[in-house]
Amino acid sequence: MKAAICAILACLLLIHTRGAEAQTANSIEQNFASSLTSVPSEALAVSGSFYVPVYSSVSMSQGKLRADFSVTLSVHNASESRPLVLKRVAYFDTAGKLVESYLKAPVALKPFATIEVFIPTSDVRGGTGANFMVDWAAAGEIAEPAVEALMVGGIGAGHYAFISQGRPVKLVGKN
Numbered sequence: 001m002k003a004a005i006c007a008i009l010a011c012l013l014l015i016h017t018r019g020a021e022a023q024t025a026n027s028i029e030q031n032f033a034s035s036l037t038s039v040p041s042e043a044l045a046v047s048g049s050f051y052v053p054v055y056s057s058v059s060m061s062q063g064k065l066r067a068d069f070s071v072t073l074s075v076h077n078a079s080e081s082r083p084l085v086l087k088r089v090a091y092f093d094t095a096g097k098l099v100e101s102y103l104k105a106p107v108a109l110k111p112f113a114t115i116e117v118f119i120p121t122s123d124v125r126g127g128t129g130a131n132f133m134v135d136w137a138a139a140g141e142i143a144e145p146a147v148e149a150l151m152v153g154g155i156g157a158g159h160y161a162f163i164s165q166g167r168p169v170k171l172v173g174k175n
Contacts, residue, residue: 028089028102028115035113037083039106044085044137050147050166051133056119056126060155067160069153071119073132077109078143084109087135089117094129106137121153134166144168 029036054071077084086109089102102117109115119126134147147166154160 028117029107032113032115035109035115037108037110039085039108040083040139042139044139046140046142047087047135047137047170047172048144048168049133049135049170050145051169052131052147052149052166053164054119054126054130054132054149055128055151055164056130057124057128059128065155067153067155068121068124069151069160070121071117071126071130072150072152073117073119073134074114074146074148074150075109075116075134075136076114076146077111078146079111079138080143081111082138082140082142083111084142084145085137086115087137088133089115090133091117091119091126092131092133093125094127099125099130132166 052073054073055069056071058067058069059065060067073089075084075086075089085106086103087106090098091100091102093099107115117132132147132149134145136145149164149166150161151164152159152161
């Protein structure tokens, strides 16, 4: 009986894990097609970058225990009237090595639209010091985008959720 219950739980875990796969470079364009518009033909006069610290794993109990987290990076166009061009959405590990790049070419977010990148709990490639870099641009003055990450996970009976806000690290042009 115990073996049958373990087998059922293992199958359920396998089914759940397959459904929660990390996104690929094509999936932003596919999953968020309704949030996207054409990249402006005008010169992109304003640009910037956001650094977003994230945690796919957190050390606990003086490093003897590790809690793994899913990560959802959200990039929101805070402009009511202009498209926001995303030039790069890249995920780096604790050592600063590129883990995944999520755009093959720039995409433009409609006003007030959002895109997300999801990293499942089972993907611990980023480690305890993972981060995203998001490079953006616009054809003219625009509200700075809102960029943040939500981490969700648990250990034992405890469940945790926390947000990490992106930090602007570069701005070129007026804003």
